[in-house]
Amino acid sequence: MPSMTAPRPLHDRALDNLRYIRQTMERAGSFTAVPGWGQVAVGATALVAALVAARQATPELWLATWLGEAVVALAIGGSTMVRKAFAVHDPLLSGPGRRAGLSLLPPMVAGGLLTVALSRAGLWNALPGTWLLLYGTGFVTGGAFSVGIVPVMGVCFMVAGAAALLGPAAWGNWLMAAGFGGLHIVFGTIIARRYGG
Amino acid sequence: MARPGAARKTEPVEREPARERSGAGMRTAELDRLIHERVRLGIVSALAVNDSLSFNQLKALLKTTDGNLSVHARKLEDAQYISCTKSFDGRIPKTEYRLTGAGRRALERYLDHMEALIRVTRQG
Numbered sequence: 001m002p003s004m005t006a007p008r009p010l011h012d013r014a015l016d017n018l019r020y021i022r023q024t025m026e027r028a029g030s031f032t033a034v035p036g037w038g039q040v041a042v043g044a045t046a047l048v049a050a051l052v053a054a055r056q057a058t059p060e061l062w063l064a065t066w067l068g069e070a071v072v073a074l075a076i077g078g079s080t081m082v083r084k085a086f087a088v089h090d091p092l093l094s095g096p097g098r099r100a101g102l103s104l105l106p107p108m109v110a111g112g113l114l115t116v117a118l119s120r121a122g123l124w125n126a127l128p129g130t131w132l133l134l135y136g137t138g139f140v141t142g143g144a145f146s147v148g149i150v151p152v153m154g155v156c157f158m159v160a161g162a163a164a165l166l167g168p169a170a171w172g173n174w175l176m177a178a179g180f181g182g183l184h185i186v187f188g189t190i191i192a193r194r195y196g197g
Numbered sequence: 198m199a200r201p202g203a204a205r206k207t208e209p210v211e212r213e214p215a216r217e218r219s220g221a222g223m224r225t226a227e228l229d230r231l232i233h234e235r236v237r238l239g240i241v242s243a244l245a246v247n248d249s250l251s252f253n254q255l256k257a258l259l260k261t262t263d264g265n266l267s268v269h270a271r272k273l274e275d276a277q278y279i280s281c282t283k284s285f286d287g288r289i290p291k292t293e294y295r296l297t298g299a300g301r302r303a304l305e306r307y308l309d310h311m312e313a314l315i316r317v318t319r320q321g
Contacts (some may be wrong), residue, residue: 011315011318014318015311015315017311018308018312018315021242024238024239024242025242028247028250
């Protein structure tokens, strides 16, 4: 007796199985504890920092404002990442979490050292581009071990960094607002909605 | 549910069409039923890209229940496709799974089988 529905072709089922294996491997090999809402919060504080920094009379005070923001962002980002890692059982110190962290670290250390060197040389205008570019580089390299949207965010930061390095000096602070503020808020919201917080 | 003791059995599934079309090129076209099941395929695939995964990590990753994961992991363990280590993290019991050599080979055979099926049906 003929069945009511036609069986799925072998070809389709085999493709479906291969797709499932690939997706499972991708999820299992990815660091998923990227805190979306944490990034939104970091973005909000960065927008405030940009407004405060723009009012500073000297480059030293402008730098101090952004360094203060970096400390606040690190605290927010770090604590929300730890919270999410516990929630999704994603270890921070082993597997993809460790690989993502180790890939993220070198550009951040380079950024710190360049901040000291450029400040000593009085090259204040080079700081926004350097920060955005290296921050983006960190997310491109570290993002290779995370969900696909993270390296995309990194590329956007790198584009903002390139614009800050090559564009007029007056753009610097506002590109920082667009990058550390706007990009964090946009990508943080997407990550939170797609990857659970 | 599979019968106890049937875990290592490989059954000839979807074999006829594959053999018909491919001829002698697909002598080993037998599907490993043990990892054909979705949760078990997920466990093996996830462990293939990690040194080890805990019970809770696998449960979150595969979005399944404790009981379901337990049953399927036990079948893979019985077949020696995965190994299981139980320990304590402070006072909390921790179960850690690893893929064995046999499990990795089974996954490779399964992948070969799926690719062969696609090749054969495309030729047809």
